Amino acid sequence: MSDQAPTTPEFITLDEAGSMTSGTRVTFIPGLPALYAEALKNICFVKGIPLIRAIHPMMGADKETGEDRQARLYELTSQTSIPTMFHDEERPRNVWLEQLGLAERIGAPGTPQLIPRDFSERADVMGLCEIVLGEDGLVWNMRIFGDSPLARKYGYSDDASELAPAKVAEVLALIDERLAKQEEIGSRYLVGEAVTAADIYWATMSMCLSPPEPDIMPVTKQNKGMLKFFAMNGQMSPIAESLTERIKDHQRYILATYCETPAVLGGDPL
Ligand SMILES: N[C@@H](CCC(=O)N[C@@H](CS)C(=O)NCC(=O)O)C(=O)O
Known part of the structure; x- marks a missing residue:
């Protein structure tokens, strides 16, 4: 554990x-x-929205009761993906x-x-957010690099999996080209001259190919394997x-400048 113990959030x-x-x-x-939960946390941080964290139930059956651990989640939201978001008495957003x-x-003044005016x-x-987070976008394709129950939920097939790395590389090339053009006009952002959702989402989701150093993304017992997997993705x-x-x-610039770092994760820091 580092000298400075990270804040332990309440769930x-x-x-x-x-x-x-x-x-x-x-x-x-x-x-x-x-990833999607981490990105939403960062979005809310930038918008000055205080978050109450709740535990997302894991897939599968409870070992003792045999009941589906996500039954209540499904009852509340008609789906099971992480994260779900409740605000006041509004409908849940998934x-x-x-x-x-x-x-x-609901962001602070x-x-x-x-989302630019x-x-x-x-x-x-x-458009940029869509090709990173949407169906058949970068993250969806990363999820089908290998076969797993999660990959099956997102359309895994041998053929789709074979095409996935090239699609991910195509999105990376597009992002890099855009950043290069923005550099020419003296902007460090993906669009215009100020931070937008595209920067926050991209900086967070790109962790799945390039995990940041522990000063930004601390290592925990729970994320150790995931971070290794992410680093391996980036070497393909x-x-x-x-x-x-x-x-x-x-x-690095976006996460260190606009998001809470080191990321506050809870769990068991290593
Ligand atoms: N539902 C979210 C994406 C979140 C998402 O896909 N989460 C995945 C993990 S990366 C998940 O929880 N999948 C399991 C499920 O849908 O039950 C969205 O489309 O914005």
Whole structure:
């Protein structure tokens, strides 16, 4: 463990989160930066939204009772993916696009506007987010590199899996090209001249190919294996060739400047 012990966040149960009528509650797995949950946490941090963390139940059956551990989650949200987000008495939000829209609306005054007012910039921001987080985007393709129960949920087949690394590399090339063009106009951001949702989402999701150093992403008992897997993804061809220093610098700049670092994860720090 490092000299400075990271803050240990409190986690409430999903049941508690679902029955509360005020506050913003988001589900997490303690110690594990599940990418979409980690990204939403960063989005909410930038927007100055205090989060109440709830425990996201794991897939599978309870060893003692044999009951589906996600039954209550399904009852509350009609789905099971991590994270789900509750705000006051509003309907739960389970998809990043809706979670982002909500965060933009409830964010504190004076915080960065993550969805630009300018429609041309907005089209760029949302388009970039879509190719990173949406169906058949970078993360979806990363999830089907190998066969697993999670990969099966996201359309794993031998054929799709074979095509996935090249698709991921294609997105990386597009991001790098954009960052290079932005550099020419003196901007460190993916779109325009200020931070947007595209920067925060990309910097977080790109961890699945390039995990940051422990000063940004501390190692825990729960995330150790995941971080190793992420690093291995970044070494695959043709991904390694497309993962430029420019992309890594952008990730570091965005996470260190706008997000809470070292990331506060809970779980068991190593
Ligand atoms: N539902 C989210 C994505 C979150 C997501 O895909 N989470 C995966 C893990 S990376 C998950 O929990 N899948 C299991 C499930 O759907 O039950 C969205 O589309 O915005």
